[in-house]
Amino acid sequence: MVTAAEPLDTTASERLLGKLRLDGWTMGVLLVAGLIAAPIVAVLLLALSPSGDVWRHLVSTVLLRYVRTTLGLMLGVGLGTLVIGAGTAWLVTLCRFPGQRIFEWALLLPLAMPAYIIAYVYTDLLEYAGPVQTLLRAAFGWSTSRDYWFPEIRSLGGAIAMMTLVLYPYVYLLARVAFLEQSVCVLEVSRTLGRGPWRSFFSLALPLARPAIVVGVSLALMEALNDFGTVDFFAVQTFTLGIVDV
Helix, strand or coil: CHHHHHHHHHHHHHHHHHHHCCCHHHHHHHHHHHHHHHHHHHHHHHHHCCCCCHHHHHHHHCHHHHHHHHHHHHHHHHHHHHHHHHHHHHHHHHCCCCCHHHHHHHCCHHHHCCHHHHHHHHHHHHCCCCHHHHHHHHHHCCCCHHHCCCCCCCCHHHHHHHHHHHHHHHHHHHHHHHHHHCCHHHHHHHHHCCCCHHHHHHHHHHHHCHHHHHHHHHHHHHHHHHCCHHHHHCCCCCHHHHHHHC
């Protein structure tokens, strides 16, 4: 039994060594994977290193606020990108209107602009000393901010709006591809069965495009969770800002 098992063990070991043999491509993949994983490993090492009572202090003071703010940001950005991305994709794909060909590619342009740049621009436009509120005060005779109400741009709602305007193309691009791949005959059958355009959209076209839309929303949420410049400028305390502070 022992003699018969030795060749099998030798063959198995040779196969294992053959699988573990590293070539240039494998080394390159491992190097890239190591570079990508290095920041995550560093954060984990810092988190597990002795740090006194810092974790207990964070849990008792700011952790709940970080969780609440981050979830609110993700919920708002998710809903905003879903509505704008899927809605505009449906309009430019299945509707005909003047300028449709221009909107097909123009709706992708916000991806070229970082969210914090948009935040800087809109803050200068909409803050108390900006041209919008200055024009309103001049037009209606208001003298101070107590005479009227204007939404605060540097807030959680402002951060949600800025990120939504920048990140909705993720959903738009994938949803438009999904709508283009759908058969028009299915929508025509739905119309002949008495369903209107809106009902056909919500009950047929949108469920068929759901996988692509979910992927687009997931990408937008990862970008929102990863953003530091916008939340730092708007003083919105999210997990990303908290990690940098710690």
